[in-house]
Structures are given as C-alpha cells and as structure tokens.
Amino acid sequence: MRLVIARCSVDYDGRLTAHLPLATRLLVVKADGSVLVHSDGGSYKPLNWMSPPCTMAELAPEEAQADEGVVAVWRVQHAKSEDRLTVHIHEVVHDSAHELGVDPGLVKDGVEAHLQKLLAEHIHTLGHGWSLVRREYMTAIGPVDILARDHTGASVAVEIKRRGEIDGVEQLTRYLDLMNRDPHLAPVSGVFAAQLIKPQARTLAEDRGIRCVVLDYDALRGVDDAESRLF
Template identity: 85%
Template sequence: MRLVVARCSVDYEGRLQAHLPLATRLLLVKADGSVLVHSDGGSYKPLNWMSPPCVMAEVEPEEHEAADGVVAVWVVAHQKSEDRLRVRLHEVLHDSSHDLGVDPGLVKDGVEAHLQRLLAEHIHTLGHGWSLVRREYMTAIGPVDILARDAARGHVAVEIKRRGEIDGVEQLTRYLELMNRDPHLAPVTGIFAAQEIKPQARVLAEDRGIRCVVLDYDALRGMDDTESRLF
C-alpha cells in the first residue's frame, strides 16, 4: 500500500462529474489497484475513489496546471468504463509504501454470523427453487458469505451485512468481477443482504445489477423454532 499526504485537487469524470478543490488530503493506492482520496473527517469513507480494475499513471502537469503550482498529476482510469480520476498534486508532504501481506479477511461474529447461518439454512427465502452451494465460498480475495443457485440453476453470490453500506456493495462487486472470470461459475449474479440497507448503497447496488434484500433476523430465527415442534 502506498500512502501519500499531499495538497491536491481531484476531478472525477464518468457517469457523473465531481470536483474536490485544493486541500491537504490522504491518498491511498492499494495493491488491488484501487485509489482512494480521504480527508481528516467523514469517518472511514473516502471523498472519492476508483475501484479495480483500474490503472494509474503519474504524468507531467500540463502547461496551465504547472502555472497554477501543480508538480505532478495522477491519472486513474477504470478499465471497464469511461470513469477516470485526475489528481493534481501541488505539494507532497509524505510518500511511503508498505507491504501489508495477505490479509486473513474479516472474522464475523454476532448478528452477521447468525444471519449467514440462518439464511443458508433457509435459502429458499431468496426464491422458490433455490439451493445452497456452500457457505464461506473461498475466492482469491476472500470468502463470499453464501454461494447459491437460483431456480434457473445460475450461481448467485450473497454478501451479508448487519447494516448495508457502500463499502459492502464495493466488496460484493469485487467478488462478482473475479467469480465471473471462472467459466465453471459464470454467469454469477449478486445479492446484497442486510437488516438495514442505506439508500446510497441501494442505489449503487441496483446500478450495478445487484439485488438488495432486507433480512428480518427475528423472522429467520422463527422459521425453525425447536421449542414449538412436536418432534
């Protein structure tokens, strides 16, 4: 991972236009190719970002940019769309790279783990004729919570969160991009399932063809009430 603290401005072009005026920010360049722009506020969410697959090139500033004090320019282009970031660096305050190694992934507990188990046991709640392939289906970038087949026998990757936010949609998107390269699985569709899904996350998921499902934890638990059964 590369960490850069710099005075910079950022322009995003693609499905929408966005501009971040000149300010001091943290720029993250991850090993998976993603580039994220952070401020010193707003919790963990980046102000802007480019998800993989993308490529980044550091180029000389244009004449008018150099006249404005720009010392370097990052051009980040998505490889499957017209989206691109142009980061204009005016002053670099810190620049370092760190090898973080292979991450073991998130170990889930509490409600999310229970939701995963319950939904796997009652996979038919996602649709008539559905079947479970397996829980924690391992990929090269981490485990998918649930891999299932729909009524048409197509593969479906299910990502489960207690609270569904944009980062969860991005995580599922990365899984889907990878899994759809496997001819034994493709085509693979996605479901983003959570007890609560934020409006922004729903918009992003639906824009990417990902189905959103709101889970009722109490209802899932009540589907197999052992205390009420005769046998």
C-alpha cells in the same frame, strides 16, 4: 499499500462528474488497484475513489499545468467503463509504501454468523428453485458469505450483514468484479442481505445491479411465521 499526503485537486469523469478543489488530502493506492481520496474529516468514507479493476499512470504535467504549480498528474482509468479519476498534485508532503500482507478477513459477530447459517439452510428464502453451492466461498480477497444458484442455474454471490451499509456494498462489488473474471462462474450476480439496509446503501447497490434483501431473523429461526401473521 501506498500512502501519499499531497496538496492536490481531483476530477472524476464518467457516469458523473465531480471536482475537488486544491487542498491537502490523503491519497491511498491499494494492492488491489483501487485509489481513494480522503480528507481529515468525514469518518471512513473517501471524498472520491476508483474501484478495481483499474489502472493508474503517473505522468509529468503539461507545460500549462506546470505553470499553475502542478508537479505530477495521476490518471486512474477503470478497465470496464469510461470512468476516470485525475489527480493534479501540487506538492507532496509525504509518500510511503507498506506491505500489509494477506488480510484474514472480517470476523463476524454471532448474529451475522448465525444469519449466514440460517440463510444457507433456507436458501429458498431468496427465490423458488434456488440452491446452495457453498458457504464461505473463497476468493483472492476473502470469502463470499454464500455462493448459490438461482432457478436458472446462474451463479449468485450473497453478502450478509446485520446492518447493511455502503462499505458492505463496496465489499460485495469487489467480490463480483473478481468472480466475474472466472469463466466457470460468470456471469455472477449479487444479493446484499441484511436485517436493516440503509437507504444510501440500497441506492448504491441497486445502481450497480445488486439485489437487496431484508432478512427476518426470527422468521429464519422459525420463531415467527411471517406468512401466518395478520400484520
């Protein structure tokens, strides 16, 4: 992982356009190719980012840019779309690289682990004719909670959370990017399943073609028969 603290401006062009004016920010370049732009506020969420697969080039500024104080230009291009992130760096305060090694992945709490087990046992909850391939399907960046096949036999990656938030959608997106490179699996669609899905997460998921499913924990356990309730 590379960490750069720099005075910079940032422009995003593609499906949408966005501009961050000149300020001091943290630039994170991860081993998976993703680039994130952080400020000193806003909790965990970056101000802007580019998810993999993408490529980054560090370029010398053009003459007009140099006259404005730019010392380096980062151009990050997504491999599957026209989306592009451009960072104009005016001053580098800190630049370091760190080898983090292979991450063991998130250790799920009891509820998430139980939800995964229950949904695997009742995979038909996601649709008639669905079948389970396996739980904890391993990818190069960690295990997908469930790999299943829908009624047509197509592969589906299912990510399960107790609370469905944006970071869970991003996690599933990374899995899908990798899995769709495997000709034995592709095309792979995604299902984001949780007991509660936040509106922002649902909007992002649906924009990326990911289906959202709200799980009824009691119904999966057989404690509450949702079909027999009057309301």
